[in-house]
Amino acid sequence: MSRSQPLTNALHTAFGLVAVFSMLAAPFVFGRYAGDGERWRRYRRASIVVGVVVIALLIVSLPLAAVPLGVGQRIGFGIWYIWLVALAFRLYRDQSPR
Helix, strand or coil: CCCCHHHHHHHHHHHHHHHHHHHHHHHHHHHHHHCCCCCCHHHHHHHHHHHHHHHHHHHHHCCCCCCCCCHHHHHHHHHHHHHHHHHHHHHHHHHCCC
């Protein structure tokens, strides 16, 4: 093992945690501010539900030995990506000329 391996592992862990916590916070932050605009009001509840479901899947999948490691995580992040694509599509649709 090279000397840079522990540093690489530490950086991977640190940046990975920042990314995961940012991804988990995004639906709640969006849901909080989406209600202020009329166009985005209907996405408020859906965003908060997505945030709760993703966190619940990550928490539930941790202690279960019957579930292969990472399955709940992949499902949770898959739901998160679907939410993100739906928002991106809405932004794209609103910006495209009619």
